[in-house]
Structures are given as structure tokens and as C-alpha cells.
Amino acid sequence: MEKEAKIYVAGAGTLIGSAIVRQLRGQGYTNVLIDEPDFTDAFAVDSYFAQKQPDYVFVAAGKSGGIGANQKLPAVLILDNLLVACHVTHSAYRYGTKKLLYLASSCCYPKLCPQPMRVEYLFTGPLEPSNEAYAMGKLAGIQLCQAYHRQYGMNFISAIPANAFGPGDDFSLGDSHVIAALIRKVHEAKTQGLPFVEVWGTGSPRREFIYADDLGDACIFTMLNYNGSEPINLGTGGDISIKELAELIREISGYTGQIRFDSNQPDGMPVKFMDSRPLRELGWEVKTDFRSALKETYQWFRTAKPSCQS
């Protein structure tokens, strides 16, 4: 990928897309396109590709959310992600994109997947019911890349990121992912002097998290160094329980109240921890340690615009 190549980040407004854009610009790529045609409209996407003819495409578009959003909005999530995947990959094919990286999700792995999760475990068991619809949309994206590679010889690859977090995340209470939700809950409890914070589920599920900027860097690295037809996991090699996470956020924020668990709320997948050795063997390394990344995100939230906190 030449520094002056035309690189399109579809979904530049998302947490992951904006991190890819920051990293690309920071690494000296000079021709980064960030426009957002209506991805649900085949004609709009086709017209955009006809006009811009990007050389490289990162697909970070598509609606997503935490366990709450997945339960409340399955139709929205599957439809949006299917349309994004179909429209962007097909237009990239039609207008001769040299290489495309599609970003899937660790929800694509079966609910009771052996850990750490390896790409060969995809499609080997039922999905976690709470995020089945979203995961099916993302699995279709992986399959589209493989099909366009097989039938048309397109260099369309896919990657499965660990749970991303960082500045610019969605900090709404109902739809966000766990780190953003807990940062907000703990900060509000601290500033309002509340005696406890309620954390969903039992606290026992384990998750692997990746800082958005590190993920952006991993995506560029993957675009430059990976050409396999199987997806590649983009993880950090470490996981943490939700209980430990809540304690860490409490400590970083300086909140002295209690953490309580609401086991009426769902846990989702018991563990999500990916085998990212293939990525490391290619030479990629995590840049930001988890604690500093959480601190950065907490600092960002404290100074963020209220529109991010509805």
C-alpha cells in the first residue's frame, strides 16, 4: 500500500473506522477517503466507488452495540451489516479495488467455543443467542470476501477484532459496550456520591479488549502483511473478567463505592479470548498497555461532548 494510494475507510465515523483513519494519517498515508454514502443504498455506494475508484478499502461500517443493543435491535443490526457488506464488497469488485479488509467481530465464534478461539472454530457450533443476528451479518461479510476471492480472484481479506474501546466510543447506557458503560456508570456514581454501581450479569464472563488505536494499527498491518483466505484474529493475547474490569475502572476513577452485580441481566458469551498468534507471528505487537488505555478513555470521557453521553 503506497503512501499516496487512494485508501477508503468505509465507516470512518465508527470507533474502529476513526482509529484506522488516525493511524493511516499518522503513518504518512496522504490520500485517505472518509466519505459516508448511505451504505444501505446500493446505488449510492456504487456511485461513490465509480467516482472515487479507491485502491484499498477498509470496511469498518455497519451498526454495532453491546449486549443491550444486540438484544433490542437484532433486525436493525443484521440488516445494516448485511447491506454494508454486500454493497461495499460488490462495488469494490466492480471498480477494481486492489485489496479490501473486512472487519468482522468476535461474536462470530460459537457460544461455547474452545478457548483461545482459533479461526478454524468458526461455524462449528451455535452462536450466542443474544448476538446471533449481528454475528450472522458479520459471518456473511467473511463469506462474501472468501466468495469474491474464489470466484473472481479478488484480494478481499477479513479480520476478527477483539472487543474494541477507546476515545470516541458510544457511552450511552443502554446500547454501549461494557467498558464505555462502566466508565460512565462509575464516573456518574462518583460525581453524584452514589453508594454503589450496578454491573450487568454475574461478573464472571471474560473478555479480551483492544484499544481502538492499537486496533487501527493492527488493521493497517494486516492490510500490508496478510493475504490468507481465512480471517485473521486481531487480539492482544490477554483477557480479564468483567468483575476485574469493574474493579480496575473503579480504581482508575477514584470511586470508593461498591460494585454490585445484577444477575438478572445477561452475561452473553462466557469467554471470548482469541488466539492471535498468527498476527504476532507476522510481527505485530500491542503498543498500549490495558491500564493506560483505560485511563486515556476515562480521561476522554470526562472531557467529551455531552452528545456522546446520552
Ligand code: GDP
Ligand atoms: P459482548 O462482548 O458482546 O458480550 O459485549 P458487551 O461489551 O456488551 O458485554 C460484555 C460483558 O459485560 C457481558 O457479560 C455483559 O453482561 C457485561 N456487562 C456488565 N455491565 C455492563 C453494562 O453496563 N453494559 C454492557 N454492555 N455490558 C455490561
